[in-house]
Amino acid sequence: MPGWQAFYEKHRENNVIVVAAAIDIQGAEAARPYIEAADAEYVNLIDANNLLGELFGLRAVPNTLLIDEKGRFVGKASQQEAEVWAQTPVGAPIEKADPAPATSLKAVEALSRALPYDAALHTLRAELYEREGEAERALNAYERAVKLDAKDARRRFRYAKLLLQLNRKKEAAEQMKAALKLDPKNYIIRKQIWAVENPERFYNGGIDWGWQRRQTESGE
Amino acid sequence: MTIYAALIALAACAQADELRIDANGTALELDIRRLGAAAYVPLQPAADAFNAKLEPLPDGSLNVCIGQFCVNVRLDGSDQRVLQTERGVYASASRLPELLNAHFGWNETAQTPALLPGAAPTRSIQPGERMPDIALPDLDGEQIRLSSFIGKRVALYTWASW
The missing domain is CATH 3.40.30.10 (Glutaredoxin)
Incomplete structure (x- = not known):
């Protein structure tokens, strides 16, 4: 920094x-x-x-x-x-805004039951379960969402983060790789995969830039 | 009952064709259209409940406006938030809150989901727009809300360990 x-x-x-x-x-x-x-x-x-x-x-x-x-x-x-x-000069300080309201999990669960094929509702449900610390329910909801609609990079990235938190590295890497396929120019996803799969290139006394360059050139 | 009739009955149970929702205090029963893995409901009745105006623009897109707050949606099929049908514009059920500056709450009286005024944190932003109130943890795990910096100018630097 x-x-x-x-x-x-x-x-x-x-x-x-x-x-x-x-x-x-x-x-x-x-x-x-x-x-x-x-x-x-x-x-x-x-x-x-x-x-x-x-x-x-x-x-x-x-x-x-x-x-x-x-x-x-x-x-x-x-x-x-x-x-x-x-x-540049600034204007006068202004009052603080109210915090944004939270989405109701109960409402999203009800919507998701009424519209069981809607992938975005399952994703929203998963994110709210994560907020509540309910990892298993979140995993199930992400899994259903990904099955219904495999083509959403954001969804797969969040699913991967949860898998990684639960130390399911292999599945996390699979989800991240699928996300990268959907958004191939996204270097946040690309380098995150490298860091998870090859921690020795990142976290043992500095970042190995030559290795990263070779990775990029080989299309990994 | 024939097997065929039983199958139809089963399908009817599994998927509602109307969605009951409370929008800003108005009970609505909205027709549902399915497109792939997404459900769509008519935008107009929900917009009416929020006094939102639907303003068609010359380029064929549509502005959904509540006072000065407008969300622009494209009706050419490239915008997943909306669906143009022969019965008017439908909105993705999961993304209605984004269009109406609202969030999903729960109506205890009706025991239905409710659309309530006030946006939950959003997904994307353009220059000039107000930042959503995202909360992120610090190193000690304490959640810090971006709204807590209002009143100060912020240089937000994003980086990564990788």
Whole structure:
């Protein structure tokens, strides 16, 4: 996370903060060594479901995304563009919004019973079971959704994350590979597969860039 | 009962042809259309319950507007949220909330699913739009809501260990 601590110190007087989010299906433990080594004052979050990737349509990392003081997305930026943006004057602080309402699991279960062939409802149900910590039910719901509609990369990625959490690495890799086939230019999925299948190339004293280049060239 | 009649009865049990839902306080019985692995219901009655206006645009697409909040949908078959039928525009049942700035809740009185005002966190965003209120954990597992940064300008940096 080069340069962000300096950016944070330089611009915090101007009401700018830095939030770093690790898009990592493997969760906090994969990201922790890097965050602890950076020893930064800014906020560090873990995005194991690639929520931010979906939200901003990201297909690779890293990215810098700017959000204004009213909570509106400004756009993607280079670090240089972020510097210019951070120095522009800001408006008066505004009131905080109410948190977004939560979707009712009971309602989605009822809809899913009435419309049992609807893959998106099973996916939504799975995501809500995950929220409740009901892993087995979530797995069943993802499985039904994938059987009904095999062509949704987002669904397979989330299914893979849950499988990985349950230490079912082989099945997780299968789902991720299927997701990549559906979205072949998505380097978030591609490199995540490499990291899960070849941890020694990533987590033993630095990232093996030469190996990654060869992987890309061989089309893996 | 013949086997054939029994099969028809079984099919009728397995799949409803009408969906009962409460939309912003209005009880609706919506006709269901199935397309592959997705169910569609008429958009107009649900939109009416939210005082949403359906505004056709010159390019053939449709704006679903509640006050100044509009969602644009394409009716040429490339947009999975909607389905153009001979009986008007149908919306994907699972994605009605996105179109009406609503979320799925539960109506205790009617014991049916309900569409309630206020959007749950959404899936994708364009510049100028308000960020959904996503919550992500920090290293200690504490959930941090993006709405907690409102009032500050945020440089959000995404990275990965791989």
